[in-house]
Amino acid sequence: MVFLTWVRPTTQDQKNCLNKSGTFNYDDKYKGVTAKSLSSLKEDKGFSKDGFLLNNARVLVGTGIDTFEKGKSALQSWRHFGLNWAFVDPKTPVRQGAKFCVCVKEFLPWLMMPLQVVYVNETKTAKNRVTSFGFGGGTLQGHLLAGEERFSIEIDENNQVWYEILSFSKPAHILSFVGYPYVMLRQKYFAQESAKVMMKHISSSKS
16 A cells, blocks of 8 residues: 555645554554664664664754754744655644654655654753653554654753754565665655755744
């Protein structure tokens, strides 16, 4: 089952995709693990054993709490997907259990890939200042890949603000199995373009 449309997916197209998507298409034992650090995931031999590959991108987008808040707001409104060839309905709530559809243009058709928010995490310091915000989305039946992806924004000890994408995945359909090297390149390209969109949004918000 693959969700395709020859024109930009409408809201109804996306609803139909999500209604037909069903449950998660990866093992329950891996649900929520993208909330962990990259180093701990690299040490988990189960990933490679089960055929998953890790993908990670971490980009400095500015400094200070104001930049962090703008980054957090951008994630909550899906601005990190604000590309000509990839988008998520910005009205989609970022909350645990919410389903969302990633729409991606590949050559002629648009692909609609269903996911569900597995978790939403915020961490605070002793002074109750938010230092990180992120959420993870897990793939559902009908997605070309099986796995999970986390988008997060955080302030480090030097007051620097970082945008990070962390995911693990493997092919879940013959199309992605045959073209997996291309899929991996597209994942890396998306991470680069998403970071640019985030930086542009944060910069424009300051003016």
